[in-house]
Each structure stands twice: as structure tokens, then as C-alpha cells.
Amino acid sequence: MPEAGLSAGATPLKLTAKDFKSDQEVRWCPGCGDYAILAAMQSFLPDLGIPRERIAFVSGIGCSSRFPYYLNTYGMHSIHGRAPAIATGLSVSRPDLSVWVVTGDGDALSIGGNHLIHALRRNVNLKILLFNNKIYGLTKGQYSPTSELGKITKSTPVGSTDSPFNPLSLALGAEASFVARTIDSDRKHLQSVLRQAAEHQGSAFVEIYQNCNIFNDGAFEVLKDPQTRDEYVIRLEHGQPITFGKDGEFCVTHPPGAFGLRVRPTAEVSPDEIVVHDETVAEPAYAFALSRLPESDLRHTPIGVFRDVARPVYDDLVRAQLDSAKEKVTRSADEELAALLGSGDTWTIL
Amino acid sequence: MxxxxxxxxxxxxxxxxxxxxxxxxxxxxxxxxxxxxxxxxxxxxxxxxxxxxxxxxxxxxxxxxxxxxxxxxxxxxxxxxxxxxxxxxxxxxxxxxxxxxxxxxxxxxxxxxxxxxxxxxxxxxxxxxxxxxxxxxxxxxxxxxxxxxxxxxxxxxxxxxxxxxxxxxxxxxxxxxxxxxxxxxxxxxxxxxxxxxxxxxxxxxxxxxxxxxxxxxxxxxxxSPAKMAPGEYRNVTGNTALAYGVVAAGVRSGLPVFLGAYPITPASDILHELSKHKKFGVTTVQAEDEIAAVGLALGASYGGALGVTSTSGPGVALKSETISLAVALELPLLIIDVQRAGPSTGMPTKTEQADLNLALFGRHGEAPVAVIAPRSPADCFDAALEAARIALTYRTPVILLSDGYIANGSEPWRLPDVSTLPDLRVEFASEPNGPDGRFLPYLRDPETLARPWAVPGTPGLEHRIGGLEKADKTGDISYDPANHDYMVRTRAARIEGIQVPDLEVDDPDGDARVLVLGWGSTYGPIGAACRALRQRGLPVAQAHLRYLNPMPRNLGEVLRRYDRVVIPEMNLGQLASVVRSKYLIDAIAYNQVRGLPFTAAELENMLEDVVKNA
Missing domain, CATH: 3.40.920.10 (Pyruvate-ferredoxin oxidoreductase, PFOR, domain III)
Structure with a gap:
């Protein structure tokens, strides 16, 4: 296990956002939502209290995957879709690191879908940030697996015939132990979700709605516009009844005998019918029902932490097996090796 | 009675x-x-x-x-x-x-x-x-x-x-x-x-x-017992010897071994065997697919482990993009290909040597890697150690080409004295290597052209690497034409410069005019055929390549010493093509793809014709 001088000369923990800025020029399009996420991340990382050298960002391919270049931590810009697999290898072999995956809707849900679901299923100790702009940006404007049906893009001139993934439903179906959604422009909310994700043991899956102002501008505008956002966004807060609207005039209920959750005018229901949000519900059906609330026009989009439950962490399970095997070792590594090579039936020639 | x-x-x-x-x-x-x-x-x-x-x-x-x-x-x-x-x-x-x-x-x-x-x-x-x-x-x-x-x-x-x-x-x-x-x-x-x-x-x-x-x-x-060199012996299959070689590489390098693998015939036994050896710090993960398997190994290598993935031809094809990433990242990675009869599913339990082209050339871009092949079941142990040495010393992916014949076949193995196995210890970068306390992740060792291995967790060496072309020394993203040309040539020179021993020729009487050149598992039948010919008074020389990339420095000179060079392979002439194009030698390709090893007798017949007509 390379400990790489962790004790000696570790950087002091009183860091600022500046300490996390790399010397690389940021090259996203002016006005891209990624800038806001980067700035939020740079100013959030010092709060983690983890030395810079113990943080690693691994990304795939796409606009969002340039992210690691702009953070002064360890980082790898890998290949399309494979970041969760590469990060799993790093995380499992290096439990001392805080490992983050930065990915996009095409990277995570199209070419890399398999790695994403298996990382979540295993509950690897990764913080997975999916920047969802519902479009392929780096390849200049093709529809993505989260683009809506009928989306007109360069590759679908008369409209996409694909139905989209709901990333949170997918993550929940893959047994994710932490699932959240936030929005690029809401720095405070973004940082609070990142903080909770960082504290979670195991895989944390965070969908970040991110505006691509070149190829899909305004995709989430209704969630941001002061005129509409109160009626469109449902802010989830653990332990609080789920109400929204300018004056809390809407709420979420669980109609008896029905599957799923429903939005109702608050005035029409008795207070004890309103669902009190609980991130820790073991049964994933609740978070799944929350993930199904948004209408196709984004009305009733919950943001916040949907699910945060404790489940055995893959890294720990692997490590425990290694540790228990190593405990039985009584000889030097060379002696153990000699014993292994000479195991089974041997014979001697004089 | x-x-x-x-x-x-x-x-x-x-x-x-x-x-x-x-x-x-x-x-x-x-x-x-x-x-x-x-x-x-x-x-x-x-x-x-x-x-x-x-x-x-x-x-x-x-x-x-x-x-x-x-x-x-x-x-x-x-x-x-x-x-x-x-x-x-x-x-x-x-x-x-x-x-x-x-x-x-x-x-x-x-x-x-x-x-x-x-x-x-x-x-x-x-x-x-x-x-x-x-x-x-x-x-x-x-x-x-x-x-x-x-x-x-x-x-x-x-x-x-x-x-x-x-x-x-x-x-x-x-x-x-x-x-x-x-x-x-x-x-x-x-x-x-x-x-x-x-x-x-x-x-x-x-x-x-x-x-x-x-x-x-x-x-x-x-x-009666055979006259064999004194020592302690056991019988060993190629897959077991290979797995032991990987364990030994971990012990001798002091690095944790991390195997990412997806079950595939005839390589699965390597995963099975390595999963038993956790006490040596060997982590095995059965990945969700072949691509993930190599990704896991590469991620572990990035973190300072010896990353290994074991598979067969179809798996190598799937891993190809990640191997190219490893070429760009210049990190150690060991890819074990236990070849089987292809293409596609082919004959999974039958042997073949038809992945040589895949190993040498099967990547996008200019992406050379080291390629080595064991010659017999027991030799898989030494080959695995050697592959690890190259990967760790030169920070490069190494493809090891075994095949179904030696993977499942067995032979007696004289147990090595562990203390005499090669010392594979490596030094991680621990401090900045550039001016003003800067860390230059692509500043190379002048001898090996290897770049520093700076593992996450090392203070002061925070840096970013990736698949985008990197500027020489700094590793910053670069689209500069001259830099790309330089980096492509330098990566090639790093592989070309790997130190490998000269090729030895077995020609007991020194009067042979025909050389049989082989690689991998054909060593046994070629050797047996050569012996049989010599016993009949027909001189023939045998040389066997362990290093397929880079090839031994003296290979060209060896080839030119003989009137005829014959290359038997269980493929349609892949090594023969390389030898012809690289050394301009009119080598005779003798090929068979029946899913079975050559018999010594058929090689003897074929070689007899060549020797008599040389």
C-alpha cells in the first residue's frame, strides 16, 4: 500500500477556493453552466477538510469531463464512459483518498451506462456528479439519453424518437444508497448537496441540472425563473412536510391505495396527509416515487437529497477480506511466496 | 500369476x-x-x-x-x-x-x-x-x-x-x-x-x-525417473504458473496487485487462482465487463498498485481503447491474453496464436506496447515476472500472450529460490522535479524515458493527466503540431528502448543452414522436431522469441546468418509478416489453425523438406 508520505508534509488544512484552482485556462463556452459548478466546487472543497493531495477527480469524455483539469487536486481525464470503472479501481485500492467522478448525461447514461449502474450496485465509495444538460455539447449538438422525445437536434432533424432516461430513477433502480438532484445556478443548494454527498459512505449520485447555452439553452429555465420556479421546483428538506409554491400552496401526498405520490393543493388536504420527507427510508420505492413526480415540462421537479441510506460499502468489504487474510500471515512475504510455490504435491531430485 | x-x-x-x-x-x-x-x-x-x-x-x-x-x-x-x-x-x-x-x-x-x-x-x-x-x-x-x-x-x-x-x-x-x-x-x-x-x-x-x-x-x-536438474519440483499448468508469477511480482515489487477480470475461457483460472491469494495483498475484482476490468486495473495502477487484467482475445478487443489510454497516461499495466481460436467466439476451449497482430497493432493511433510470450506452462511464471518488470520500469502497458495449450497443459516446474527472483521495487515520485517547485509529470528519465509515477496522496505533486495529448514535460493539454510529433515518437522510442536479452540460437553443431523461428507455445513441438531431425543427421537451428515487442536487438543479424528461415505458427503467418517487413527476410511461413498444437512429427516432415532443399 503506497502511503506516499501521507503523514509527512501533508498540506495544511486551512485552504481557500484559490488553493483548488489549477493553473489551466478554463475553456468552456462563455456562459456555460459548468463555470458555476466549478466555482461552487472550488469554494466548497476547502470545507471538506481533506488535504488537496488526498482528493482525486476522475472524469470521462464530454464538456463536463474537462472538470479535473481546473482543480488543483489529483485528476484523470479518462475515456468516454469509463470513469466509474477507473475510479472504482482507484478507490478500492486507495481507501485513504476522496474519489470523485465527474460525468455527463451522454458519458454516464449512454456509452458508460453499464459502469455507472455497477458502481452504484456495489456501493463503491465514489461521489458521482452527473452534469445533465440533456444534449451532447462537445460533439456539437446531438440528442442525449436524457433529451426529451421529439427533440430536434443535428442528428434528429425531425425530432428524436428515443424516450429519455430519468437518471434518478435509474440510479435508484441500480440500488444507489445516495441520490440527489441540484441545479448549477443555485450555489447554496449545490454546495449543501455536495457536502452531504461527501459525507455519505458509499456511492453518492448527484444529478446537477446544467445549462448548455450553445446547444440547449434554457433547458432548465423554468426551474430558475423567479416567475415560474416556485411552482416548478419542489425543495426537499429532510424531516419537513413537502410543500411548495410561493406560499406553500401545493403539497405532495401519498393517496391511500394508489402507487406513487401526487401533487395536491395544500388547502384541499389535511396536514397529516402531506408527506414528510425522509431521506433515510430503507424502501427505495419512496425515493423512486419522488423521482417520478416531474411532468414532461419540468413542473414538480424535486431538488435536494432523495435518498441517503447506509449500506455496506464495497471498498470496506474488499479491504476487510484482505485484512483478515493478512492477519494470518506469520512469515515474511518471501517465505509466504516460497510456501505458495511449493504447495501441493512436490518431489525432490537430488 | x-x-x-x-x-x-x-x-x-x-x-x-x-x-x-x-x-x-x-x-x-x-x-x-x-x-x-x-x-x-x-x-x-x-x-x-x-x-x-x-x-x-x-x-x-x-x-x-x-x-x-x-x-x-x-x-x-x-x-x-x-x-x-x-x-x-x-x-x-x-x-x-x-x-x-x-x-x-x-x-x-x-x-x-x-x-x-x-x-x-x-x-x-x-x-x-x-x-x-x-x-x-x-x-x-x-x-x-x-x-x-x-x-x-x-x-x-x-x-x-x-x-x-x-x-x-x-x-x-x-x-x-x-x-x-x-x-x-x-x-x-x-x-x-x-x-x-x-x-x-x-x-x-x-x-x-x-x-x-x-x-x-x-x-x-x-x-525410470528422468535425469533432471536437482531441486524441488511440482507439476504446474500455465494458468497457475502465470497467477503465481503475478503474485511473485507483487511480492518482489512491494506493490499491491490489483486484478480486474471478467470471466472468459481459457483465462478464468487466473482470476480463480489470484482470488485465493489475498494475504499477499492481491485484490481481485470480477468486473461488470471486459472494459471495466481493464479500467479497474488502470485506476489501481494510477493509485500505485500493479494493475493487471486477464482475458482472451475477445476481451483484449474490448479493452483496446483503455490500453491506448494507458499508453497516453504512461502507467504500468499488465494485460494477460490467453489466446483461443477465433475470430469472435470461435472455439473457446481450443488453442491458437492468432492474437499477435491484435497485441502488436490492435489499437487506435500510434500506441505501441511491450509484448511478450511464454513458451511453456512453467515458463509462464518467469514471463509474468518479466512482463511486470517491463511495465513497472518503463511505465507502460505490457501484453502477455499465453494460449489455451500452455494455459491448461502442465509440466514439471523446478521451484525457484524466491530470494533470487528479480527485484522489482520501484520509486514513486516524492518531490517536485521542475523549476520553482513545480511538478512536471512528463519529465522523463533519460535512461528509460519513463515518466515519474506520482501517486495520489503525495503532497505537492498534485497534477492532472488524461487522454488528450500532453505537452512534453508539463503534461498540460497541447495541440501543438511539433509537440504531438515529438510525443508520438518519444512514446515509440520508450518501447523500442526497452532492454531485452539477445536471442539465443540452439544449433548444437553450428552447421545448420536452416533456422526455425517460433514464439509462444510452439516451443515444445518445434524443439522436439529439431531434435528428431538432428538425430537423423539433418542439421537445423532453433530460436524462440519471448520478446515480440521490442524484438531482440540481434534478431536481424541472427536471421541473416541462415539460408532459410522457417516460422511455424498457429495462425496464418502473423510473426512471419512482421519479420518479413521488419528485416526484409524471405521467411517461410508454416501455418496451421486447427485449434490444436502442432505435432512434432508434422513439423519434422515439413522441416526435413526445407533442410534437404536448402
Whole structure:
């Protein structure tokens, strides 16, 4: 296990956002939502209290995957879709690191879908940030697996015939132990979700709605516009009844005998019918029902932490097996090796 | 009755039966008994891809061939001297391979009308005279086993299943093999079911005693121990030796080993074996797919482990993009390709050497990697260590090309003195290497051209790497034309500059005009063919490549020393093409892709023509 001088000369923990800025020029399009996420991340990382050298960002391919270049931590810009697999290898072999995956809707849900679901299923100790702009940006404007049906893009001139993934439903179906959604422009909310994700043991899956102002501008505008956002966004807060609207005039209920959750005018229901949000519900059906609330026009989009439950962490399970095997070792590594090579039936020639 | 004892110098036995008859186990046990006796050994298992093909059919036949001798041998033998056929299918599938006059032991209980019809025998070959050219020993193996086990409280099915032990007992008697290791093995294997253990032991002894008493077997054979170098030996398959080599690389480098693998024939045994060795700090992850498997290994290498992935050809194809990433990242990575007959699913349990082009060229962009190939089962251990040395020293992916023949075949292995194994320790970067305390991740070692291995967790060396082209030294993203040209050439020069030993030529009398050049698992049959020719007074030189990239520095000079160069391969001439284009030598390609190793005899015939016409 390379400990790489962790004790000696570790950087002091009183860091600022500046300490996390790399010397690389940021090259996203002016006005891209990624800038806001980067700035939020740079100013959030010092709060983690983890030395810079113990943080690693691994990304795939796409606009969002340039992210690691702009953070002064360890980082790898890998290949399309494979970041969760590469990060799993790093995380499992290096439990001392805080490992983050930065990915996009095409990277995570199209070419890399398999790695994403298996990382979540295993509950690897990764913080997975999916920047969802519902479009392929780096390849200049093709529809993505989260683009809506009928989306007109360069590759679908008369409209996409694909139905989209709901990333949170997918993550929940893959047994994710932490699932959240936030929005690029809401720095405070973004940082609070990142903080909770960082504290979670195991895989944390965070969908970040991110505006691509070149190829899909305004995709989430209704969630941001002061005129509409109160009626469109449902802010989830653990332990609080789920109400929204300018004056809390809407709420979420669980109609008896029905599957799923429903939005109702608050005035029409008795207070004890309103669902009190609980991130820790073991049964994933609740978070799944929350993930199904948004209408196709984004009305009733919950943001916040949907699910945060404790489940055995893959890294720990692997490590425990290694540790228990190593405990039985009584000889030097060379002696153990000699014993292994000479195991089974041997014979001697004089 | 008194039995005659005859001395032999070598014997080839083939055990053949239905895939459920336990032929692999029987062969393994016979091999182990033979090893105890100190004979040299070479084995060849041959089995269908189906776990249980329809019983009694030709596709369901599984066989195990063992060649043992009182001298050093190189192959599992071309033509069996004795066939043990557990049913008509096993007889039919293997008869054509036997030498004239070979002994055939058949299980007569299985030669029913129905079973004969199933494999297309119109008449019973045991009765129609078609086996007159052989020495036939009809033995009612099943019913004799069941009778021998009447007193045991086991099911009829369990009793019948012990017939392979009866057969093993008989063969152990016939070839004077020591039986203690088999008896111990059975006790261990059936420890949870003592009655079954006792029954199998009884079946083994019944077979042994049957040989002793029956009048059908009048001769008992002995094969004296081979003259082998002093030391402690064990029998080992290629896959086991390879897995041990990887464990040893971890021990000798002081690095944790991290294997990412997806199950695939014939490489899965490497995953199985390495998953047992956690106490050496070996982590194994059964990944969701081949791409993830190599990604996991690369992620672990990035973190300072020895990242390894084991697979076969289809898996290497899937891993190709990640291997190219590893080329760009310049991180150590060991890719084990246990080749099988392709393309596509091909014949998964059959051997081939047709992934050489894939290993050398199967990536996008200019992406050279080191490629090495073991020559025999035991050699897989040394090859794995050598592959790890190259990967760690030069920070590069290394592809190790084994194949199904040496992966499942076995031979005696003289155990190395662990303290003499190569020292593979590496130094991680620990402090900035550039001006102003800057860290330059692509500042190279002038000797090896390797870049520093700065693992996450090292303070002050935070840096970013990726698949985008990097500027020399700084590793920053660069689209500069001259820089790309420089980086492409430098990555190539790093691989080209890997230090490998010169190629040695085996030409005992130094008068050969024909050189046979091989690589990988053809070493045994080529070597045996060359020996046979020399014994007949026909000089021929043999050289065998372990290093396929880079090739030994002296290869061109060696090739030019001979009038003719012959390159036998289990593909359609992949090494031959490389040699022709690289050295402008008009090499003769001799190729076969039957899913089986070359026989020494066919190579001998082919080489005889070349030598006589050279």
C-alpha cells in the first residue's frame, strides 16, 4: 500500500477556493453552466477538510469531463464512459483518498451506462456528479439519453424518437444508497448537496441540472425563473412536510391505495396527509416515487437529497477480506511466496 | 500369476470419456503420481466448451493426454501409445490419433446398441475386427466398479461415478505408479463425505488389483525417473504458473496487485487462482465487463498498485481503447491474453496464436506496447515476472500472450529460490522535479524515458493527466503540431528502448543452414522436431522469441546468418509478416489453425523438406 508520505508534509488544512484552482485556462463556452459548478466546487472543497493531495477527480469524455483539469487536486481525464470503472479501481485500492467522478448525461447514461449502474450496485465509495444538460455539447449538438422525445437536434432533424432516461430513477433502480438532484445556478443548494454527498459512505449520485447555452439553452429555465420556479421546483428538506409554491400552496401526498405520490393543493388536504420527507427510508420505492413526480415540462421537479441510506460499502468489504487474510500471515512475504510455490504435491531430485 | 515387467523410455496415455466422466481429474491424478516418480511430463487436456454436452455424443468427449519419459520431453506427444475410452464416442473421436498397435482399454458396459448408434457405429467395433491393428482390452469398468462397491452405503450413481478411479487404479498398476498421493487426494476431496471417499479409494484399489490378477494384462511397464536438474519440483499448468508469477511480482515489487477480470475461457483460472491469494495483498475484482476490468486495473495502477487484467482475445478487443489510454497516461499495466481460436467466439476451449497482430497493432493511433510470450506452462511464471518488470520500469502497458495449450497443459516446474527472483521495487515520485517547485509529470528519465509515477496522496505533486495529448514535460493539454510529433515518437522510442536479452540460437553443431523461428507455445513441438531431425543427421537451428515487442536487438543479424528461415505458427503467418517487413527476410511461413498444437512429427516432415532443399 503506497502511503506516499501521507503523514509527512501533508498540506495544511486551512485552504481557500484559490488553493483548488489549477493553473489551466478554463475553456468552456462563455456562459456555460459548468463555470458555476466549478466555482461552487472550488469554494466548497476547502470545507471538506481533506488535504488537496488526498482528493482525486476522475472524469470521462464530454464538456463536463474537462472538470479535473481546473482543480488543483489529483485528476484523470479518462475515456468516454469509463470513469466509474477507473475510479472504482482507484478507490478500492486507495481507501485513504476522496474519489470523485465527474460525468455527463451522454458519458454516464449512454456509452458508460453499464459502469455507472455497477458502481452504484456495489456501493463503491465514489461521489458521482452527473452534469445533465440533456444534449451532447462537445460533439456539437446531438440528442442525449436524457433529451426529451421529439427533440430536434443535428442528428434528429425531425425530432428524436428515443424516450429519455430519468437518471434518478435509474440510479435508484441500480440500488444507489445516495441520490440527489441540484441545479448549477443555485450555489447554496449545490454546495449543501455536495457536502452531504461527501459525507455519505458509499456511492453518492448527484444529478446537477446544467445549462448548455450553445446547444440547449434554457433547458432548465423554468426551474430558475423567479416567475415560474416556485411552482416548478419542489425543495426537499429532510424531516419537513413537502410543500411548495410561493406560499406553500401545493403539497405532495401519498393517496391511500394508489402507487406513487401526487401533487395536491395544500388547502384541499389535511396536514397529516402531506408527506414528510425522509431521506433515510430503507424502501427505495419512496425515493423512486419522488423521482417520478416531474411532468414532461419540468413542473414538480424535486431538488435536494432523495435518498441517503447506509449500506455496506464495497471498498470496506474488499479491504476487510484482505485484512483478515493478512492477519494470518506469520512469515515474511518471501517465505509466504516460497510456501505458495511449493504447495501441493512436490518431489525432490537430488 | 507372474507378470512380465518391461522397461520403457516414454509413454503417451490418453484418457477419454464423456465430459461428465471425470477424465480431467483422472488425468490430473495420473500426472501427479507420475510426477512423484520423477519422470519428465507434459500434458494436454482437451475438452468441449459445453459443461455437459449431450451424454455419449462426439461433441461431448473430453480427453486428457499425458506424456512421460525417463528423459526431458518437450510436448504432450503426437500419438498415444494407449487410449482409455470410457464409451463408444471416446473411442471414435480418438482412434485416429493412436499409433498402430497401440493399447486400447474400453469400458464395455457403455458399448450398448443405443450408444453405438448415437455416434454412428453400425456394428460394434469391439467385435467387427475393425480394431485388429490394436491391442484391445475390453473391461467392464462400470459393472466391476459397482460390484466392488456393493458393501458401501452410497447411491448407485455415486458407485458408477467412481469408475474413473477404477480406470486410474488399473493404469496405475499397469505403469507402476505410486498411489499414495491419489489416496490422500481422495480423502481430501471427499472429506465432507467419508463414505464416498472410501468408495473411491476402494474403486481405485479394485482397478489396481484387477490389473494384478487378470490374465488380460500380462505386461506391466516401468519408466525410470528422468535425469533432471536437482531441486524441488511440482507439476504446474500455465494458468497457475502465470497467477503465481503475478503474485511473485507483487511480492518482489512491494506493490499491491490489483486484478480486474471478467470471466472468459481459457483465462478464468487466473482470476480463480489470484482470488485465493489475498494475504499477499492481491485484490481481485470480477468486473461488470471486459472494459471495466481493464479500467479497474488502470485506476489501481494510477493509485500505485500493479494493475493487471486477464482475458482472451475477445476481451483484449474490448479493452483496446483503455490500453491506448494507458499508453497516453504512461502507467504500468499488465494485460494477460490467453489466446483461443477465433475470430469472435470461435472455439473457446481450443488453442491458437492468432492474437499477435491484435497485441502488436490492435489499437487506435500510434500506441505501441511491450509484448511478450511464454513458451511453456512453467515458463509462464518467469514471463509474468518479466512482463511486470517491463511495465513497472518503463511505465507502460505490457501484453502477455499465453494460449489455451500452455494455459491448461502442465509440466514439471523446478521451484525457484524466491530470494533470487528479480527485484522489482520501484520509486514513486516524492518531490517536485521542475523549476520553482513545480511538478512536471512528463519529465522523463533519460535512461528509460519513463515518466515519474506520482501517486495520489503525495503532497505537492498534485497534477492532472488524461487522454488528450500532453505537452512534453508539463503534461498540460497541447495541440501543438511539433509537440504531438515529438510525443508520438518519444512514446515509440520508450518501447523500442526497452532492454531485452539477445536471442539465443540452439544449433548444437553450428552447421545448420536452416533456422526455425517460433514464439509462444510452439516451443515444445518445434524443439522436439529439431531434435528428431538432428538425430537423423539433418542439421537445423532453433530460436524462440519471448520478446515480440521490442524484438531482440540481434534478431536481424541472427536471421541473416541462415539460408532459410522457417516460422511455424498457429495462425496464418502473423510473426512471419512482421519479420518479413521488419528485416526484409524471405521467411517461410508454416501455418496451421486447427485449434490444436502442432505435432512434432508434422513439423519434422515439413522441416526435413526445407533442410534437404536448402
Amino acid at each position: 507372474t507378470k512380465q515387467v518391461r522397461q520403457l523410455d516414454r509413454v503417451v496415455i490418453r484418457f477419454a470419456g464423456d465430459s461428465g466422466d471425470g477424465m480431467q481429474l483422472t488425468g490430473d491424478r495420473f500426472t501427479s503420481e507420475t510426477a512423484q516418480l520423477g519422470n519428465d511430463i507434459s500434458t494436454l487436456p482437451n475438452f468441449p466448451a459445453e459443461i455437459r454436452a449431450p451424454a455419449g455424443t462426439l461433441p461431448g468427449v473430453s480427453s486428457f493426454q499425458v506424456h512421460f519419459a525417463d528423459y526431458d520431453i518437450l510436448t504432450p506427444g503426437d500419438t498415444p501409445d494407449i487410449l482409455v475410452a470410457m464409451n463408444p464416442a471416446a473411442l471414435k473421436a480418438n482412434l485416429g490419433d493412436l499409433r498402430p498397435g497401440a493399447d486400447i482399454i474400453v469400458n464395455t458396459d457403455e458399448f450398448t446398441k443405443r450408444n453405438l448408434t448415437k455416434v454412428g457405429y453400425d456394428a460394434n467395433p469391439l467385435e467387427d475386427g475393425s480394431l485388429d491393428g490394436y491391442v484391445l482390452h475390453p473391461v467392464a469398468l462400470t459393472s466391476m466398479t459397482v460390484r466392488a462397491l456393493e458393501s458401501f452405503e452410497i447411491s448407485k450413481k455415486d458407485a458408477e461415478r467412481a469408475k474413473n478411479m477404477f480406470a486410474l487404479g488399473l493404469l496405475s498398476w499397469m505403469y507402476s505408479r505410486p498411489s499414495e498421493s491419489t489416496l490422500r487426494f481422495l480423502e481430501r476431496k471427499f472429506a465432507a463425505r467419508p463414505e464416498v471417499a472410501a468408495a473411491n479409494i476402494a474403486a481405485f484399489k479394485a482397478g489396481f488389483n484387477f490389473g494384478e490378477t487378470t490374465e488380460d494384462f500380462v505386461v506391466r511397464y516401468e519408466v
